[in-house]
Amino acid sequence: xxxxxxxxxxxxxxxxxxxxxxxxxxxxxxxxxxxxxxxxxxxxxxxxxxxxxxxxxxxxxxxxxxxxxxxxxxxxxxxxxxxxxxxxxxxxxxxxxxxxxxxxxxxxxxxxxxxxxxxxxxxxxxxxxxxxxxxxxxxxxxxxxxxxxxxxxxxxxxxxxxxxxxxxxxxxxxxxxxxxxxxxxxxxxxxxxxxxxxxxxxxxxxxxxxxxxxxxxxxxxxxxxxxxxxxxxxxxxxxxxxxxxxxxxxxxxxxxxxxxxxxxxxxxxxxxxxxxxxxxx
Numbered sequence: 001x002x003x004x005x006x007x008x009x010x011x012x013x014x015x016x017x018x019x020x021x022x023x024x025x026x027x028x029x030x031x032x033x034x035x036x037x038x039x040x041x042x043x044x045x046x047x048x049x050x051x052x053x054x055x056x057x058x059x060x061x062x063x064x065x066x067x068x069x070x071x072x073x074x075x076x077x078x079x080x081x082x083x084x085x086x087x088x089x090x091x092x093x094x095x096x097x098x099x100x101x102x103x104x105x106x107x108x109x110x111x112x113x114x115x116x117x118x119x120x121x122x123x124x125x126x127x128x129x130x131x132x133x134x135x136x137x138x139x140x141x142x143x144x145x146x147x148x149x150x151x152x153x154x155x156x157x158x159x160x161x162x163x164x165x166x167x168x169x170x171x172x173x174x175x176x177x178x179x180x181x182x183x184x185x186x187x188x189x190x191x192x193x194x195x196x197x198x199x200x201x202x203x204x205x206x207x208x209x210x211x212x213x214x215x216x217x218x219x220x221x222x223x224x225x226x227x228x229x230x231x232x233x234x235x236x237x238x239x240x241x242x243x244x245x246x247x248x249x250x251x252x253x254x255x256x257x258x259x260x261x262x263x264x265x266x267x268x269x270x271x272x273x274x275x276x277x278x279x280x281x
Contacts, residue, residue: 138237141197141217145272148279149194150240152224153247153261155184161273171256179271180223180264185247187228187259192241194222194263194278199236207253208262212244222274225262226250 159167159182166175185191197216204210208225212232215221228248232238250259265274 141215143195143217143220145277147195147277149222149265149274149277150192151183151278151281152191152194152244152263153183153185153189154281155261157275158182158184158257158260161271161275163271169253169257171252171254179266180225180262181274182254182257183261183263185226185259185261187247187249189247190243191224191227191245191247191261193238193244195240197222197238199232199234199238202230202232202234207251209248209251210245211262214238219268221266223262223264223266225264226254226260 159169159178161181162178165177167178168175169178193214195214195216197214199212200215200221201213202211203213205225208223210227210230211223211225212227212230213221213223224244226248227245230245231243232245238244247259247261250257254260263274265272265277
């Protein structure tokens with residue numbers, strides 16, 4: 001709580017310093033243009049008294065907002081003669097309406113800048129500490145073949161995993177290897193996460209349609225295909241059983257087999273049979 005009050009006080013001081021700096025710059029510009037107009041009347045008139053009154057009013061409002069301590073620093077707009085570290089001898093007319101600062105910043109201004117730098121450094125450290133705390137709160141993903149996966153959807157297996165011999169695909173009218181299992185499903189049925197994990201990729205392919213790849217730890221990844229109405233995005237961390245998407249209409253590669261969920265499991269990029277890890281139902 002003490003640290004929070006300290007940070008709030010610093011935030012108020014930053015707001016005050018920034019506001020005073022902007023208002024001071026506006027007042028300096030007004031004073032310079034006013035003197036320039038007095039030297040050469042070109043018919044262009046600016047109500048500088050209104051500008052100065054508005055500046056004073058805004059400064060006093062900021063002082064009241066940040067408390068009595070800050071209000072004392074907001075007693076009124078600084079004139080060109082009152083600016084710390086800036087004097088008449090420090091300003092020179094560039095001839096085109098601009099002013100060039102020739103002197104160095106005063107000790108007061110250097111102190112203010114140092115103070116703001118310290119606040120920004122503390123804010124960066126606080127953000128780093130917050131990020132580290134969040135990372136510590138999220139446990140490392142770990143998975144082994146002895147653990148069980150939840151079924152993404154309950155249904156009959158239309159085509160089994162087969163990487164040692166080819167299996168027949170009715171739609172394609174050919175035999176080929178199958179690195180996944182094809183689970184029968186109904187369009188619109190919900191698809192849930194098989195394990196805790198992080199969504200690493202979302203893509204769309206001709207064969208599996210909308211597809212989600214999820215890292216579940218220890219080099220294992222699960223892949224879900226034939227999806228619709230996806231409820232997650234890349235980088236999301238999900239728990240086993242969380243909603244991922246719904247079942248889509250089958251792609252042209254599975255028009256004969258019908259609507260289904262493509263479900264694959266890999267270890268370090270190599271396909272393995274997910275049936276050995278799915279829980280018995």
